Amino acid sequence: MPMLRRPAALNALAPGVALQVNDLRAHFVFRRRVAKAVDGVSFTLREGGTLAIVGESGSGKSVTSFSLLGLLPPPGRIVGGSVLYRDSAGAVHDLATLPAAAMRRMRGRQIAMIFQEPMTSLNPLFTIGDQIGEMIRLHEPVSRGQVRQRVQRMLELVEIPAAAARLDDYPHQMSGGMRQRAMIALALACNPRVLIADEPTTALDVTTQSQILDLLRRLQRESGMSILFITHNLGVVAEIAQDVAVMYAGRVVEQAPVARLFAASRHPYTRGLLHATPNPARDVPQDGPRRRLEPIPGTVPSLTELPPGCSFAPRCALAMRACEAAVPPLLSVAPDHASRCLRHEELA
Amino acid sequence: MSDRPALLKVEGLCKTFPTRRGGAVRAVQDVRFTLRRGSLVGLVGESGSGKTTVGRCLLRLIEPSAGRAEFDGTDLFALPSRALRPWRRRMQIIFQDPYSSLNPRMRVASILGEALDAHNLARGAARRDRIAELLTRVGLSPDHARRFPHEFSGGQRQRIGIARALAVEPDFIVADEPVSALDVSVQAQVLNLIQDLQQSLGLTMLFVAHDLSVVEYLCDEVIVMYLGRVVERGPSREVYRRPGHPYTKALIASAPVPDPTVPRAAPQVKGDIPSPLNPPSGCVFRTRCPHAADACAGQVPPEIEVEPGHFVACLRHAELAAAGVL
Numbered sequence: 001m002p003m004l005r006r007p008a009a010l011n012a013l014a015p016g017v018a019l020q021v022n023d024l025r026a027h028f029v030f031r032r033r034v035a036k037a038v039d040g041v042s043f044t045l046r047e048g049g050t051l052a053i054v055g056e057s058g059s060g061k062s063v064t065s066f067s068l069l070g071l072l073p074p075p076g077r078i079v080g081g082s083v084l085y086r087d088s089a090g091a092v093h094d095l096a097t098l099p100a101a102a103m104r105r106m107r108g109r110q111i112a113m114i115f116q117e118p119m120t121s122l123n124p125l126f127t128i129g130d131q132i133g134e135m136i137r138l139h140e141p142v143s144r145g146q147v148r149q150r151v152q153r154m155l156e157l158v159e160i161p162a163a164a165a166r167l168d169d170y171p172h173q174m175s176g177g178m179r180q181r182a183m184i185a186l187a188l189a190c191n192p193r194v195l196i197a198d199e200p201t202t203a204l205d206v207t208t209q210s211q212i213l214d215l216l217r218r219l220q221r222e223s224g225m226s227i228l229f230i231t232h233n234l235g236v237v238a239e240i241a242q243d244v245a246v247m248y249a250g251r252v253v254e255q256a257p258v259a260r261l262f263a264a265s266r267h268p269y270t271r272g273l274l275h276a277t278p279n280p281a282r283d284v285p286q287d288g289p290r291r292r293l294e295p296i297p298g299t300v301p302s303l304t305e306l307p308p309g310c311s312f313a314p315r316c317a318l319a320m321r322a323c324e325a326a327v328p329p330l331l332s333v334a335p336d337h338a339s340r341c342l343r344h345e346e347l348a
Numbered sequence: 349m350s351d352r353p354a355l356l357k358v359e360g361l362c363k364t365f366p367t368r369r370g371g372a373v374r375a376v377q378d379v380r381f382t383l384r385r386g387s388l389v390g391l392v393g394e395s396g397s398g399k400t401t402v403g404r405c406l407l408r409l410i411e412p413s414a415g416r417a418e419f420d421g422t423d424l425f426a427l428p429s430r431a432l433r434p435w436r437r438r439m440q441i442i443f444q445d446p447y448s449s450l451n452p453r454m455r456v457a458s459i460l461g462e463a464l465d466a467h468n469l470a471r472g473a474a475r476r477d478r479i480a481e482l483l484t485r486v487g488l489s490p491d492h493a494r495r496f497p498h499e500f501s502g503g504q505r506q507r508i509g510i511a512r513a514l515a516v517e518p519d520f521i522v523a524d525e526p527v528s529a530l531d532v533s534v535q536a537q538v539l540n541l542i543q544d545l546q547q548s549l550g551l552t553m554l555f556v557a558h559d560l561s562v563v564e565y566l567c568d569e570v571i572v573m574y575l576g577r578v579v580e581r582g583p584s585r586e587v588y589r590r591p592g593h594p595y596t597k598a599l600i601a602s603a604p605v606p607d608p609t610v611p612r613a614a615p616q617v618k619g620d621i622p623s624p625l626n627p628p629s630g631c632v633f634r635t636r637c638p639h640a641a642d643a644c645a646g647q648v649p650p651e652i653e654v655e656p657g658h659f660v661a662c663l664r665h666a667e668l669a670a671a672g673v674l
Contacts, residue, residue, distance in 0.1 A: 056531035161619075175620040205394035206560070207636075210602035211615045232532070235561075235604030239612055258608045276536035277606050278565035280588065290565060295536035299501045 013084045013092050018194055018226035019045040019068070024081035024096065026060075026067040033304040037063040037076065039250035042330060044243075045194065050220065050227040052241035052258070054234060054273075058300045059247040061230045065196050068095060068228075069113060070103040085111070088193060109139045112187035116199040118179040121186060122171040128155070128182045129167035135189045154185040158215060177208040184215065191223065198230045213240055234277050238262065243336075246270045249301055249311035252330065256337040266339040266347045269312045272296040310340070318343050352384040354418075355520060355552045356406070361415035363401050373624050375401045377576045379415070380651070383520075383554060388546050390563030390584060391556045392599070393573035396621050402573070403522040403556045407439050408432060419520070437467045440513035444525035446505035450497040456483070456508055457493035463515035482511040487541060503534035510541065520552045527562065539566060560603045564588050569657075572596050575632040576624055578651075582658030590674070592660035595633045597674055631663065639668055 013020055026038035038060045045051045055061040066072050068083055083095035087110055098106065107113075115121055123131060132154055133147040142150065148167070155163035158181040171179055180200065187195060197216070201209040217240065220227055229240055237244055238258065245255040246269065254267040265271050275294040283291040298315040301307060310328050313319040322342055330338045333348075341347070361379040364372045376398040383389055393399040405412040408424060417424045424435060443449035450459060460479045464470050470478045480490035486507040497505055506526060513521055523542065527535040543566060546553050557563050563570055563584065570584040572593065580593040591597040598616035617636040622628055631649050634640040643663055651659040654669075668674045 056533060177620045205558070205621070206602040206604075207394065207598060207615070207617050208620060209604070210613075211618075213604075214615050233604065234532070234606040238606050238608040238610070239604045262606070262608050273532055274606070276533050278536075278539070278561045279606050280561050280564040281605065281607065281610070283565050284585065284588075293536040293540055293565070295540060296533035297537075299503065299534065300531070 013086055016047050017044055017084075018047045018049075018086065019228070020082075020084040021064075021068070022082045022084070024064065024067065024083060025079045026063055026072060026076055027079050028076045030075065030304075035303040036250050036306060037303055038067060039306075040327070041081070041247070041250070041252050043245040043252055043255055045226050045228055046243070047226055048220070048224045049243060050229055050241045051243045051245060052229045052231060052237040053245050053247055053252075054231055054237050055247035056232055056273075056300060058249065058303060060250040060303075061232075061247050062198055064247070065113070065198050065228065065230050068196060069107055069111060070095065070098065070100065071113075085194070108135060108187075108192065109190045110192055111194040111196065112190070112192040113196040113198065114180075114183050114187045114200045116202045118176075118183040119171060121183050122179065124171055127168050127170055128174070128185075132182075132186050132189050135186055139190045150189070151185075154189055155182070157188070157219070158182070158185045159211075160185070176204060177211065180204060180208075180212055181215070184212075184219070188219065188223070188225075192225060194226045194228065196228045196230070199232070200229075201236065202231070202233070209236075216240065234262075234273060246273070249306060250303060251311065251327070251340060252338075253312065253340045254338065255330075256334075260334070260337055264348075266333045266337065266344040267341045268316045268318050268343075268347070269296070271347070272315075310342075318346070352386055354382045355385040355420060356383040357416075357418040358382070358402075358406070359416045359418075361402065361405060361417065362413045363398070363405055363410065364413045367625065371625055374576055374627060375624060376405065376412075378648075379573075379578050381571050381578065381581055383552055385519075385552055386550045387569060388543075388551075388553045388555060388567050390567035390570040391554055391573065392558065392560060392563050392570060394558060394599075394621060396575060396624055397573040398576040398624075399556050399558075399573050400524055403441070403524050403554060406554070407436075407441055407522060409441070437516045438518050439520045439522070440516065440518040442506075442509050442513050442521060442523040442526045444528055446502050446509055446529060447497075449509055450505060452497055454496070455493065456495055456497070459497075459508065460493070460512055460515050463512050467516050469516060478515070482515055485514065485545070486511045487537075501534070502530055503537055506530065506538050507541065510538075510545070514545065514549070518551070520554075522554045522556065524556045525558065526555075528557070528559065535562075542566070560588075560600060561605075572599065575621060575627050577632050577648075578659075578661065579633060580658075580660050582655070586655060586658055592654050592658065592665055592669065592674060593633075593662045594637050594639050594668070594674070598636075631661075639664055639673065 021043050024038055024041045028035040041064050053061045067078050078096050085095050086092050129151050132151045136147055136150055152163050160166050160181050201212050241258050244258050244261045245252045248269050254270045296315055301311055309324040309326055313323040328340050328342045330340045333339050333344050359380050363376040364374050366372055391399045404410045412425050457479055460482055479493050483490050483492055488507055527538050567584050570587050571581040572579050574595050580596045601613040601616045619636050628635045630645040630647055634644040649661045649663045651661045654660050
């Protein structure tokens with residue numbers, strides 16, 4: 001099927017914005033069904049900032065991150081929207097319509113990605129040094145000797161102890177935390193301007209997670225890169241992000257600065273998530289009984305059978321007839337704060 | 349809470365797994381604790397801590413290498429496997445993965461009925477009634493008995509797993525990471541259910557988990573394991589408020605808090621967990637401990653009771669507590 005989509009207006013990218021996603025749609029088309037995994041996602045990643053995309057399984061947060069880099073596995077494809085990105089030379093590109101060859105030049109050099117499982121990006125047959133070196137030589141004209149030095153500096157940057165000795169290690173010789181560091185070194189080898197981190201600490205123990213989050217914050221301070229951090233964990237969001245977009249069933253339902261989202265959410269789903277997450281400081285008083293968690297009733301809808309209106313309406317205590325009639329627009333409720341809820345004013 | 353009689357007393361529990369090259373993984377070493385009747389106790393630790401192995405040894409799903417587990421006065425570890433059957437009815441387990449722990453070819457009625465049949469608990473109409481009652485008890489409907497596991501969501505499957513554990517009316521349940529595979533919104537449903545059932549049925553429960561806030565939220569008491577050993581145990585409010593072991597303190601400080609106004613703590617420990625193939629001598633935590641001294645390498649720290657019922661295995665506990673660094 002030919003793509004008959006017009007490129008977005010490239011002058012629409014405001015200053016100070018690294019990545020602007022507008023009404024992105026990525027669908028998986030099967031013989032009889034269409035899974036609308038990403039169905040109208042919009043968000044803004046500021047230069048040098050961290051935006052967390054938070055959602056439960058099936059929310060479309062990972063599909064969103066894969067579509068930004070043109071890495072959707074078939075039968076998934078982008079069917080609408082734009083992904084505006086300003087490169088290091090100042091030129092603005094729409095990644096949603098970029099030809100494959102141009103996208104390859106973009107990946108790694110401009111925008112890099114790290115994953116939950118480091119072995120998805122590390123090749124078990126090559127040493128860590130070879131893999132990071134290959135990444136550098138792919139994008140920059142440097143000699144072999146220089147490459148080895150650069151790789152060692154990268155391993156030192158991500159705080160791998162005895163970096164010179166670890167250059168010749170294979171991924172299986174490293175622990176989970178060290179492999180995650182090696183993957184970060186690989187992603188950052190060419191100084192990308194945007195790092196997409198897809199659940200990078202989910203498989204790690206909490207003491208290791210805390211080290212990796214600290215490392216990412218330090219690297220960001222030093223390089224000024226922007227981070228798009230995909231996670232299901234609200235605790236991690238509170239630790240790493242300045243801005244948050246909450247996804248539910250393929251759509252962003254709320255975006256706000258992190259402090260505002262936790263203190264003054266204007267969407268029933270976000271509020272539901274916050275009330276369902278154990279937070280001992282709130283739930284376990286010094287003495288007296290614990291506060292009971294408030295679960296969200298029901299389950300996430302199937303992406304192939306989404307309700308016609310607000311996808312959260314079937315689980316929402318505030319749902320009314322208008323919510324079920326049409327998908328509510330993402331409404332601005334305050335500066336930098338948007339909610340996809342018709343009744344957001346009642347939540348103020 | 350502390351005046352309740354003990355249901356299970358564990359002493360000197362060890363489990364060693366042989367490796368193919370003739371080595372040994374010391375997964376659990378010299379573990380001791382007591383579970384009082386009707387208490388909900390959390391067993392927390394990171395990967396490789398041995399927490400899952402402890403839970404399975406207690407039910408003899410894997411054979412312990414050494415130790416005693418006195419359940420209502422009888423040492424379960426000393427019983428020949430044939431003699432275990434009547435005890436098995438009193439002890440059940442809920443597994444982490446609600447997808448792989450239910451037979452996909454069996455209807456829910458058969459999954460629950462199998463547990464009843466194994467102990468000759470109900471037949472005919474009584475069996476049907478009991479299955480309907482169990483499903484209602486865990487928040488499902490009696491009609492669900494005719495369905496297969498794939499027709500349910502993850503949270504509903506975990507409810508079926510819980511119903512299966514309850515079918516034989518056990519006194520004691522090991523819940524092995526029962527909510528780790530669930531999304532937050534569903535996790536809260538299952539946590540509330542576990543809490544309600546534990547209280548209304550007076551169950552004694554060992555809740556094995558890596559998520560510290562879930563344990564703090566749910567449990568009366570907590571046992572903290574690191575690399576095969578118990579480093580601290582006690583009433584959970586006290587352990588969380590005043591951790592007595594540097595590892596417990598690091599673990600609590602590392603857990604992300606869902607509140608951006610809480611100041612971020614710098615990482616408390618360096619490096620990774622050592623291999624259980626070759627654990628450090630003396631205190632197993634000393635290689636990552638910010639307060640380790642030479643003496644920590646020389647001997648395994650004995651447990652000291654720092655408050656009634658609150659035990660800490662750290663040689664420097666008194667010194668560190670006095671200096672205010674714990």
